[in-house]
Amino acid sequence: MKHINPLRALATLFALSLSLASAGVQAVDAPTPQTSMEKQKVVFQVSAGDPKTWNLTLNNAKNVQQELGAKNVDIEIVAYGPGIGMLKFDSAVANRIDEAVGDGVKVVACENTMKALKLTRDDMLASSGFVPAGVIELMKKQKEGYAYIRP
Amino acid sequence: MKHINPLRALATLFALSLSLASAGVQAVDAPTPQTSMEKQKVVFQVSAGDPKTWNLTLNNAKNVQQELGAKNVDIEIVAYGPGIGMLKFDSAVANRIDEAVGDGVKVVACENTMKALKLTRDDMLASSGFVPAGVIELMKKQKEGYAYIRP
Amino acid sequence: MKHINPLRALATLFALSLSLASAGVQAVDAPTPQTSMEKQKVVFQVSAGDPKTWNLTLNNAKNVQQELGAKNVDIEIVAYGPGIGMLKFDSAVANRIDEAVGDGVKVVACENTMKALKLTRDDMLASSGFVPAGVIELMKKQKEGYAYIRP
Numbered sequence: 281m282k283h284i285n286p287l288r289a290l291a292t293l294f295a296l297s298l299s300l301a302s303a304g305v306q307a308v309d310a311p312t313p314q315t316s317m318e319k320q321k322v323v324f325q326v327s328a329g330d331p332k333t334w335n336l337t338l339n340n341a342k343n344v345q346q347e348l349g350a351k352n353v354d355i356e357i358v359a360y361g362p363g364i365g366m367l368k369f370d371s372a373v374a375n376r377i378d379e380a381v382g383d384g385v386k387v388v389a390c391e392n393t394m395k396a397l398k399l400t401r402d403d404m405l406a407s408s409g410f411v412p413a414g415v416i417e418l419m420k421k422q423k424e425g426y427a428y429i430r431p
Numbered sequence: 432m433k434h435i436n437p438l439r440a441l442a443t444l445f446a447l448s449l450s451l452a453s454a455g456v457q458a459v460d461a462p463t464p465q466t467s468m469e470k471q472k473v474v475f476q477v478s479a480g481d482p483k484t485w486n487l488t489l490n491n492a493k494n495v496q497q498e499l500g501a502k503n504v505d506i507e508i509v510a511y512g513p514g515i516g517m518l519k520f521d522s523a524v525a526n527r528i529d530e531a532v533g534d535g536v537k538v539v540a541c542e543n544t545m546k547a548l549k550l551t552r553d554d555m556l557a558s559s560g561f562v563p564a565g566v567i568e569l570m571k572k573q574k575e576g577y578a579y580i581r582p
Numbered sequence: 583m584k585h586i587n588p589l590r591a592l593a594t595l596f597a598l599s600l601s602l603a604s605a606g607v608q609a610v611d612a613p614t615p616q617t618s619m620e621k622q623k624v625v626f627q628v629s630a631g632d633p634k635t636w637n638l639t640l641n642n643a644k645n646v647q648q649e650l651g652a653k654n655v656d657i658e659i660v661a662y663g664p665g666i667g668m669l670k671f672d673s674a675v676a677n678r679i680d681e682a683v684g685d686g687v688k689v690v691a692c693e694n695t696m697k698a699l700k701l702t703r704d705d706m707l708a709s710s711g712f713v714p715a716g717v718i719e720l721m722k723k724q725k726e727g728y729a730y731i732r733p
Contacts, residue, residue, distance in 0.1 A: 322721050327487065327582050336629065336663045340717045343694050347715045361487045361582065392494050413498045415491045419473050419578040427721040430581045430732045431629050431663065478638065478733050512638045512733065543645050564649045566642045570624050570729040581732045 320344075320353040323421040325430045327414075329362030331372040336431045338376045341385050350384050356421060360390030360414025364397065367408040374405055381407040390414030471495075471504040474572040476581045478565075480513030482523040487582045489527045492536050501535050507572060511541030511565025515548065518559040525556055532558040541565030622646075622655040625723040627732045629716075631664030633674040639733045640678045643687050652686050658723060662692035662716025666699065669710040676707055683709040692716030 322344060324337050341355050357380070359366045366373060367389045381387055388409040394400070401410065411417040422428050473495060475488050492506050508531070510517045517524060518540045532538055539560040545551070552561065562568040573579050624646060626639050643657050659682070661668045668675060669691045683689055690711040696702070703712065713719040724730050 320721060322717070325580070332664075339663070339698075343715055344717055344721075347694075347718050361490070362483075392498075396490075413494055415473070415495055415580055416498050418580060419471060419495075422578040427724040428579060428730060429627070429717055429720060476731070512641070513634075543649075547641075564645055566624070566646055566731055567649050569731060570622060570646075573729040579730060 320348055321421075321424070321426040322353065322355055323418060323426040323428055324355070324357045325414075325418055325428065326357060326359040326363035326366050327361040327430075329365055331366075333363075333431055334366045334371075334373045335376070337366075338373060338380055340429065340431055341380055342383075345383060345385075354386070354426070355384070356386040356388065356417075356426070358388055358390065358411065358414045358417050358421075360393045364389060364393045364399070367404050368399070369403060369405055371405060377405055378407045388414075388417065390417075471499055472572075472575070472577040473504065473506055474569060474577040474579055475506070475508045476565075476569055476579065477508060477510040477514035477517050478512040478581075480516055482517075484514075484582055485517040485522075485524045486527070488517075489524060489531055491580065491582055492531055493534075496534060496536075505537070505577070506535070507537040507539065507568075507577070509539055509541065509562065509565045509568050509572075511544045515540055515544045515550070518555050519550070520554060520556055522556060528556055529558045539565075539568065541568075622650055623723075623726070623728040624655065624657055625720060625728040625730055626657070626659045627716075627720055627730065628659060628661040628665035628668050629663040629732075631667055633668075635665075635733055636668040636673075636675045637678070639668075640675060640682055642731065642733055643682055644685075647685060647687075656688070656728070657686070658688040658690065658719075658728070660690055660692070660713065660716045660719050660723075662695045666691055666695045666701070669706050670701070671705060671707055673707060679707055680709045690716075690719065692719075 324340060326334060326337050337357060341357060344353055344355060365371060367377065367387065371377065377387055386409060387407065388411045389404055390413060391410050392413045394404070394410075404410075418428065475491060477485060477488050488508060492508060495504055495506060516522060518528065518538065522528065528538055537560060538558065539562045540555055541564060542561050543564045545555070545561075555561075569579065626642060628636060628639050639659060643659060646655055646657060667673060669679065669689065673679065679689055688711060689709065690713045691706055692715060693712050694715045696706070696712075706712075720730065
């Protein structure tokens with residue numbers, strides 16, 4: 281024990297403390313860098329009743345997958361209000377919805393809107409998902425860091 | 432004083448330093464968790480001139496209050512451009528605006544738009560609030576962490 | 583060397599460690615405050631084909647510059663889908679686009695949309711910029727802290 285020099289030990293300890301503390305400070309100043317590996321996230325709102333907007337939204341989702349690679353991006357389409365027709369069984373874009381879901385796009389219908397229009401899940405496309413309230417879902421996704429696009 | 436062992440003191444100090452530093456690092460890695468107690472915030476943009484969009488927006492605000500509880504969410508509706516008609520004294524949704532404001536929804540008209548259309552505050556609903564510029568308000572709210580919804 | 587009191591050194595070291603660690607923790611709790619000097623950022627999406635929306639968007643950009651001062655705000659307008667017509671050489675708002683670009687507004691056309699419509703850069707306004715994909719640009723800007731406005 282007598283070979284340990286208290287002053288040398290102090291110096292070592294001080295250096296350690298400094299490096300630990302500065303690691304914390306650096307992490308604060310420089311938030312996690314966004315590497316190209318980071319998964320992108322985007323939510324599309326469909327609240328319009330016209331098939332033109334539905335097709336535009338589906339084009340957008342497809343382009344995003346092509347540009348970034350389907351595996352590198354989480355895409356969700358939320359249909360509510362007059363936009364709910366996009367996900368009805370007789371939707372003018374039914375085939376494209378099936379295709380998008382097959383490609384990994386999450387597509388959800390607002391059950392609040394469905395209740396107001398007396399639509400049941402049986403009235404909707406089999407490939408469609410559901411959320412209790414479309415706007416709440418859009419709020420939640422934005423909070424989770426999703427970009428918001430309203431085509 | 433001679434009873435204090437410098438090496439034991441060093442060990443204690445080192446442990447303290449370590450725990451303090453790691454507390455800092457942990458706080459960086461795990462940002463403040465969003466508890467269910469945290470107040471939600473959402474701003475709705477009304478820039479369209481059709482009463483259908485106005486009603487859709489008011490339905491959205493009402494649904495958000497019903498889903499989350501009116502006390503747990505700050506809701507603001509910003510009307511500008513062609514959307515300003517929603518808040519004029521002869522608005523097709525005048526009663527619903529009064530009701531929404533009574534329920535705690537903040538509703539504001541863009542004074543830039545009003546100037547352009549030669550509207551004074553007397554031309555607007557008594558329950559309406561005002562902001563100097565609607566778009567600036569929407570930018571400000573997004574910066575404050577409000578979700579943005581454009582019905 | 584014998585004049586250094588190990589206990590005093592320990593106390594000093596402990597105080598230093600404490601202040602360094604607490605600096606880290608404070609920085610976490612209080613994110614960089616947004617001073618009035620901080621540059622504002624806003625991106626406008628134009629995906630509608632009607633000149634009314636184009637004029638509304640240009641009015642919005644102008645108002646934002648007037649309110650905040652052109653030097654204090656980065657404004658970008660992204661035209662895609664049916665909105666691409668806003669930036670074609672025969673656009674109904676060609677003069678206003680030139681003026682906006684002259685005032686420092688960044689205006690970009692989506693090359694994905696252009697390809698789909700067989701438009702080349704020669705078909706577009708000389709003052710227009712270009713991005714490979716409009717929606718990707720809107721996602722990127724939101725990630726960079728831009729407010730998003732869809733007039």
